[in-house]
Amino acid sequence: MAHELAPLPYPKEALEPHIDTLTMEIHHGRHHKAYVDNLNKALAGNAALEAKSLEALIRDLASVPDAIRGPVRNNGGGHWNHTFFWQILSPKGGGTPAGDLAAAIAAAFGTFADFQAKFEAAGIGRFGSGWAWLVANQGTLQIVSTANQDNPLMGKSISGVEGVPVLGVDVWEHAYYLKYQNKRADYLKALWNVIDWNAVSANFARAK
Numbered sequence: 001m002a003h004e005l006a007p008l009p010y011p012k013e014a015l016e017p018h019i020d021t022l023t024m025e026i027h028h029g030r031h032h033k034a035y036v037d038n039l040n041k042a043l044a045g046n047a048a049l050e051a052k053s054l055e056a057l058i059r060d061l062a063s064v065p066d067a068i069r070g071p072v073r074n075n076g077g078g079h080w081n082h083t084f085f086w087q088i089l090s091p092k093g094g095g096t097p098a099g100d101l102a103a104a105i106a107a108a109f110g111t112f113a114d115f116q117a118k119f120e121a122a123g124i125g126r127f128g129s130g131w132a133w134l135v136a137n138q139g140t141l142q143i144v145s146t147a148n149q150d151n152p153l154m155g156k157s158i159s160g161v162e163g164v165p166v167l168g169v170d171v172w173e174h175a176y177y178l179k180y181q182n183k184r185a186d187y188l189k190a191l192w193n194v195i196d197w198n199a200v201s202a203n204f205a206r207a208k
Helices: 021-043 054-059 066-087 099-109 112-125 184-191 197-207
Strands: 130-137 140-147 164-170
Touching: 021 066, 054 066, 066 164, 099 112, 099 140, 099 197, 112 130, 112 140, 112 164, 112 184, 130 197, 164 197
Parallel strands: none
Antiparallel strands: 130 140, 130 164
């Protein structure tokens, strides 16, 4: 079956003022949609690949023929990454994590403020376009980043990192430029106001 663009889990204006309405319209309705459309185009006619779930597809890019591996990597990654991103944002977000996630963050990074600083540094330090991630890797939380639309599920040989994504933040310019221009650091700080720690905690629970 063809991959589909799911609606946002909240109104496009719901994350104001931290993420503006126009950015959400363009980011979801054009950029994310383009990844879905181009992924379907790349897979067209290959029944075995069309039958795979999105996650199964990007976890096993080695099984994708050379001729379409690049488009599947870029567009499949873009589709998965954005779907994940929308789910960890919420107009009721912000604050701090609790429970097992809070304990794991403290064990890995120190204070929550230390974690925030290190995560922001990963996003700022990603040259060009890409993503910053909090991943669970063999029971330990780590902060990593990937280029373009790569993600940790693709494995170290492809994305350069590994682990199960718990939190992922888009640092492509299209995610923030209309509101923040070239101030990626300001965008990353503002995002803490809309991070849904309940969703992130659920990701962590599944990753353990």
